[in-house]
Amino acid sequence: MRSSSELFPTRLISAEIYGPFSVDSYLLKPNNSPDKSVELAVTRIAKEGKPTQKPPIICLHGSFSNRMLWLPRVGDGLAHYLASHDYEVWLPEMRGHGLSPMNRDYLNTRWDDVVKLDLPAISDFVAEQTDRKPIWICHSLGGAMLLGSLTSQSIDPEQVASVVLMATQVNHVHWSLKIPLMARLSAWLVKRQGIIEGYKREYGPENEPSQLLSDIISWQSSRGWKSKDGHDYWESLARLGMPALCVASTGDIMDKKDGVKALHDQLGACRKEYKKFNFTSETGYRSHYSMVLSQEAKRYVWPYILNWLESMLFDGDLKVA
Template identity: 40%
Template structure:
């Protein structure tokens, strides 16, 4: 692989104009994880007629998803919106998602691997290419991975100028998993699969490795914790000082507002803002887990707030919530 980086092998696999946008797709091979076959696709978006770039922003999709969550083929999404606002936008795809190929140990992929190895590598590459510390925006599992990377100490202020977490929580209780025989049975059942099909279960266009599901069982079982064998990520979040925005929605049944709020409150040392989207807060919709970022209402009511946060590290005065 011919490298366009001095850090590790990187290939520019595509460079195109998409209407008013430029789209460069890189494939990174960091070689940092135990599985050396891991390759990660990162798409860079900018304005075609403006070679100068603004502050870098990295977007992380959630489970069963890919870069199209942020960037539709028609050039619609938070990614193009931020690029047109002058930001240097990077859309990352996790192992086996979108343009990132499945690695040899795909079945055993986990948030712990993503947080420890993949996100720091992406941060290093973007910082090398831009000369600036990037902002991060994560949705759902993407936000959970960011929280793990920060809480585990794998990323810090040298890697993240700020972090925005949408629909991100770890505190929702699944009572059956607190019964050891149920959790053991679920684990035994899952181990027989290679992946969980997003299309089959109508969760999204991508599959998820079974390792991520097994990891979630560990977090939610009796006496489980948000962490791995070496580190307690939940406890580590209390030491994080990176500016944080946490966003939840009244209509999000998957990651309810109270649970998102609990994760937000764990970042006690960080400059932080919490935003609840819903009619009771003056918005036109209660939004949902996806709709908080992908909907016509989000285009006019949420995307401008993301832009404001990225520029100011705070919300407009009229949108600030206790």
């Protein structure tokens, strides 16, 4: 792996060895945003000193979350499980989440900042470090953001080996948001709050800038999943050709309308699969994370994802070079 990025300044902020695994954290300064203070943390876990021929995996968290979704502690989590099977796993964190510091204009973070600036920078960094096309595994809003980057060509779809979307959907819309006036009013009310506190509301361990959530609410209306400049994200999904696995669970409070299945059906993947697990042990918003962080996930979901990836490699469906 190269010691430094040729694309933008990169700082190694920690380097640890845990048994056979190395866990390194980097801070990227993309300098591609009007706010030059933006820095993004990316943590890498892999077997120490063991080069792999497998594609790298980028695990992207969703809203109110961070890298701990994938690696709650060394020796546990989906990231460690994949690393133990010889994958190099990269864990980016969005602005102001986890090891990523709050930038000066953090409260005004917008959907386009993440989709058109941050995720492409992370994608370029991992590609530069590994010289291989990555697999993206995303949870919830993280998956929607990646799809936004891909359908808008902010990330070249040809540079992605495959995607695994866990609890990702864009159809969880309150009936009132189908009314354009109510959608605009709701977006305005959310925007006025500044920060939405995830821990206090039991959404998750992180906060979110209300501007970002306001942007998301604005497209959850009768006009559908479209950008403000008219780009139709939903229709563009049909033109994404990389292999895709969409994972859902029966207990997910955010997927009451089978939005994960609808998204799967819309994808134009050359090879795609939909899998719904029967998880009922968690309640409330905890159910939204149970397919990643639970004993049931460890027993059923992680092996399923691994087997799907391995079968893709065996069949030659993952184009990694």
